[in-house]
Amino acid sequence: MVGLASSIERRNGVSLWRQIADRILQAIANGDFAENAALPPEIALAERYGVNRHTVRSAIAALTQEGVLKAEQGRGTFVMSRKRLSYPIGARTRFSTGLQGQTSERHIALLSSSTEPASRRVAEALDIARGAAVIRLETRGEADGHAVSRATTWFDAKRFAGIETAMAETGSIxxxxxxxxxxxxxxHSTVLSARHADADDLAALDLQPGAIVLVTIAVNVTLDGEPIQFAESRFPAERVELKLSAL
Amino acid sequence: MVGLASSIERRNGVSLWRQIADRILQAIANGDFAENAALPPEIALAERYGVNRHTVRSAIAALTQEGVLKAEQGRGTFVMSRKRLSYPIGARTRFSTGLQGQTSERHIALLSSSTEPASRRVAEALDIARGAAVIRLETRGEADGHAVSRATTWFDAKRFAGIETAMAETGSIxxxxxxxxxxxxxxHSTVLSARHADADDLAALDLQPGAIVLVTIAVNVTLDGEPIQFAESRFPAERVELKLSAL
DNA sequence: TATAGTTGTCTATATCAATAGACAAATTTT
DNA sequence: AAAATTTGTCTATTGATATAGACAACTATA
Incomplete structure (x- = not known):
């Protein structure tokens, strides 16, 4: 891969051990280290990245806590993690069907719901008056017991009164x-960006601080083109990739 | 916006000032602070994020060096930056036409080129034998003098011999x-992920260390479905968002 | 012209991050 | 059994990060 051994940046606000942990995650996701295989020994990694062995150990400690690596004294450090989930995005994007074949069980958990006045952004997306009542759902997507997405969804409160109950009961939009x-x-539309996970995402997605989330902002419409749902979803970049399919 | 005031994480490998700089960038891109408007005073920001004023100053210093903010003693700190570019992705994704209307000038600069044996990943994507010769181009997309993308592209060397010369002359794929x-x-296909920028991306995209890049891995095909190009592109998440259109 | 509000600079202190070296503990190889 | 390899633990030192407080410099406003 491009620049596997490219150098590490210093005094940039991101600690060396976090940067190295990111590199190792990347390398694993890339298939540079096979599953269940041993990582190069700490001294070799330290040399490759141009840092002290203890710094590499800090990176490994963080990844061990995340369940990605497992160190065994005298033997080596081993890769535990599975490959990234591939989450399809297209005209018929649906949570459950999208992950078929990759996981055996998946559902959406409703974390909380509330009714609030529509912000400018929400009002424009749903084509309703600014300040009109909207229902806001906070949800977490789970696959095989692992959190794979964290979403905030808005519906027109007038048209979809009680949808929070339906969500809690069915676990499906x-x-x-x-x-x-x-x-x-x-x-109808999807806009994509990325950022560091905030405290809320870290907790809900079971991530270590400093992790990156992919963010999609999407509008779903009826077949007539009437907007019904506005959603911002966050995906942990280390566990999920988005696969664009036909719209 | 969701969780603008949500708390900051400590001892996570990402320094507080870097996290706060990220938040401010996000808020600007979100439109929470208008262009040329004053940021809240340092004391207010410190209180909002729950940190010391000096920590906020470090964040502002970093963003000032990036040209996003400009502080004036006695007056306040002002937003310089423009909004994010919206980069469309779909079946007819092309660099130049995609940014029409948002920028006045755009082209692709060829940074370097080489011929190498195809890795497993490249060989599979281009449907050629592993180890067969491929041409690799390292390019940078520029719009109005600003770097907006950094890509690595592979072509079958047999079929596209000399394409590096064409690229250098035309500045267009x-x-x-x-x-x-x-x-x-x-x-044909696009897979999306995100990560911290590596040293190479930092330099080419004129980013500060710790920045996040959106990564697309794509295959272009002829109308007959024959794969012709395999590319990995990196976009600075703080300057670019990806807008998905019909494939 | 005061006064309040804001950014800039300085000192001091505590904790985290990174380097360095040495040696223990466990495992595999010779 | 011995040697080599690898992870685990400890001490010590340096620089970056973060907090705290005080005051100077500058701007806008009452």
């Missing part, structure tokens, strides 16, 4: 929308 | 492919 007479819907 | 009889092509 698609199923909840059916109760309101919507049997099909399309992804 | 589309124009270069025309010389090889390819008048149209489609984006």
């Amino acid at each position: 698609t199923a909840s929308l059916k109760r309101f007479g919507i049997n099909d819907y399309l992804r | 589309t124009a270069s492919l025309k010389r090889f009889g390819i008048n149209d092509y489609l984006r």
Whole structure:
């Protein structure tokens, strides 16, 4: 891969051990180290990255706590982690169907819900008046017991009154929308960015501080083009990649 | 916005000032602070993020060096930066046409080129034998004099011999492919992830260490479905967002 | 012209991050 | 059994990070 051995930056606000932990994660996701295989010994990694052995140990300690690596005294340090989930994005993006074949179990957990006045951004997306009541759902997507996404979703409160109950019962957006007479819907637009996870995402996604999240901001519409749902979703970049499919 | 005031994480490998700088960048890109407007005073920011005023000053210092902010003694600290570029991704993704209307000038600069044996990943993508010769181009996308992308691109060396010369002359992938009889092509697949920028990206994209890059891995094909180009592109997350359009 | 509000600079202190070296403990190889 | 390899633990030192407080310099406003 490009620049596996490229140098590390100093005094930049990101500690060396965190940068090296990122590199190792990247290398694993890239397939540079096979699953269950041993990492190069600490001294070799220290030399490769141009740092002290103790610094490498800090990186390994962080990844061990995340469950990515496992060190065994006298033997070596081994790769535990599975490959990244590939999350498809397209016109018919749905949480459950998207991960079929990659996981055996998946659902959406409703963390909390509230009703609030629509912000400018939400009002524009849903094509309603600014300040009109909207229902806000905080959810977490789970696959095989692992958190793979954290989303904030808004619905027009007038049209979708009680959708939080439906979500709690069904664990599915698609199923909840059916109760309101919507049997099909399309992804209208998706905008993508990335940032460091905030405290809330860290807790909900079981990430170590400093982790990166992919952020999608999307609008779903009925077949008639009427906007029904606005959502901001965060995906842990170290566990998930987004695969763009036909819209 | 969601969690603008959510708390900052400590002893996580990312320094507080870097985290706060990220937050401010995010807030600006979100439109929370208007262009040319004053930021809240340092004491207010310190209180909002729950840190010392000096820590906020470190964050502001970093953003000042990046040209995002400008502090004036006695008056306040002002937002210099423009909004993020929105980079469309879809079936007809092309660098130049994609940014039309957002910038007045754009082109691709060829940084270097080489011929190398195809790795497993490249060979599979281009549907050629592993180890067969491929041409590798290192390029930088520029818009209005600002670096907006950094890409590594591979072509089958047998079919596209001399394409590096075409790229250097035309500054365009589309124009270069025309010389090889390819008048149209489609984006076959795109996979998306994010990571911290490595040293090479930092230099090429004029980023401060610790910055995040969005990474796309894409295959372009002819109208017949024959793969012609494999590319990994990096976009600075603080300056660019990706807008998904129809594939 | 005061006064309040804001950024700039300085000193001091405590903790985290990184380097350095030495040796113990466990495992594998010779 | 001995040697080599690898992870684990300890001490010590240096520089970066973060907090705290005080005051100077500058700007806008009452």
